[in-house]
Amino acid sequence: MNHTFKNENGHLVATATFDKAEIQVATEKAIKNLCQNITVRGFRKGKAPIEEARKFIRSDDLGNHTINELLKSVDREFFKDPEFNGYNLLNGFRPKVSLDKFSNEEAEFTITYVLRPYTSKIGKYTDIKADAEEKLIDDESVTARIQELADQNSELVTKEKEAAKGDVVNIDFTGLLNGEAFDGGSAKGFDLELGSNHFVPGFEDQLIGHKAGDKVDVNVTLPVEYPEPLSGKDVLFKVVINSVKVKEIPEINDDFATTLTGKYVSSNLEELKNKVKSILSEEAKNEYQRNVINSLLLKVRNDSEFVIPDEYVEQLVDNQVKFNSERLESQGLTLDEYLKIVKKDKNDYRAEIKEQLLDQLKTSLLYDAIFANEKLAYPTNKELEEKLGKPLNDVLKDLNSYFKKIGQSDEQIRAQTNSYLNEVNSSIIFEKVQNRLLELNGYKAAEPASQESDKTDTVEENK
DSSP: OEEEEEEETTEEEEEEEEOHHHHHHHHHHHHHHHHTTOOOTTSOTTOSOHHHHGGGOOHHHHHHHHHHHHHHHHHHHHHHOHHHHTSOBOTTOOOEEEEEEESSSOEEEEEEEEBOOEEEEOOOOSSOOOOOOOOOOOHHHHHHHHHHHHHHTOEEEEOSSOOOTTOEEEEEEEEEETTEEEEEEEEEEEEEETTSOOSSTTTTGGGTTOOTTOEEEEEEEOOTTSOTTSTTOEEEEEEEEEEEEEEEOOOOSHHHHHTOOGGGOOSSHHHHHHHHHHHHHHHHHHHHHHHHHHHHHHHHHHTOEEEOOHHHHHHHHHHHHHHHHHHHHHTTOOHHHHHHHHTOOHHHHHHHHHHHHHHHHHHHHHHHHHHHHTTOOOOBHHHHHHHHTSOHHHHHHHHHHHHHHTTOOHHHHHHHHHHHHHHHHHHHHHHHHHHHHHHHTTOOOOOOOOOOOOGGGBOOOOO
16 A cells, blocks of 8 residues: 655645555455355355355445455554654544545545644744733822722611612512513512613613602513513513612721721721732732733734644534533523624624634644743643642542542543643643743743653643
């Protein structure tokens, strides 16, 4: 058998040709196999002499079995070939086989395999400048954060008053379509902030000016994006106002500062201001570093070239659409209903998902490419334990105990554990690539993780 290999747009295109002698050998094997299922008068099934049994073989069956024998030899020969084994085939995709020629004299096949996506060209990733600016923390920023803390610590106090915008009303309501209650249109003891626009347009406005104990008829037209039979319909909500609550925000002073907990715990307002400024500065520093990394990566990615098979991308999109559909169904909504609400058709929806997944995939491929190009060291057990915050054996015990409690089998536990550790492993690799990018372009990098050279301490990557 003669064969050739060619890399074409994310596919390994192989040709295999056979001469007359090879075809004859395959034909003889096919005849022997077929004869085992032929019954000749006077002989048990498969026991007749081949010369007699072959007379009953149909030409189509012989041709098909001969082709199968040739393909078996293709598999055997390919897997012996170092060149073939040098290609990174993508699991889960069956090769496509085309029979180009077939006769007693010659046979030719084209076999197309799907290759794992890869970066064919890494863009320039040194001496580039990120489009990012570090935010300066001023007194106005500190005041705004303290006001947020005060808002978060506000209390709802019941008042005997008419409801106004910004108040929270506790209501019971029943939605009626043509005088009949409809599914999902009723609730009791529901807290609704007036002006939050959480309900159908016009609903909240009609409650303003009413007080506890009032019964209000709220007439609204449902948006056309609602699922049938409610789409665009005029409905009536029978509403009872149980209470009106006013949001009381604490005064910002020394006493307020002493009520805070966690990282904001303070003994007076001045100390709180200093802490808030320090926290905001750290947040700004981290955000700046993230923006720098994202900007550098985007520039490198836009300057890079990738080979990504279409079949793989479509599979990713199918999987994401299925996941999204199942999540929507768990919330009582079909994908078609959701698409109607957001005013998209399925093609546009898939196109958006495809674009997002391609961006994510390219970024991941770029990380791998830079990691390999810079010859960075794979994470060690020590680095893994530092990331996990405890010894690896303790983590494995905890994971095993948890997965057993939720009824996972041993095989599932192994798979889940490997998946988790691989994610942690990948996060360390990403950090190493990010730090190298920062260093190569004149930005301050975070403290690098320990890189042990001992091969026995290396956690093997399992993608």
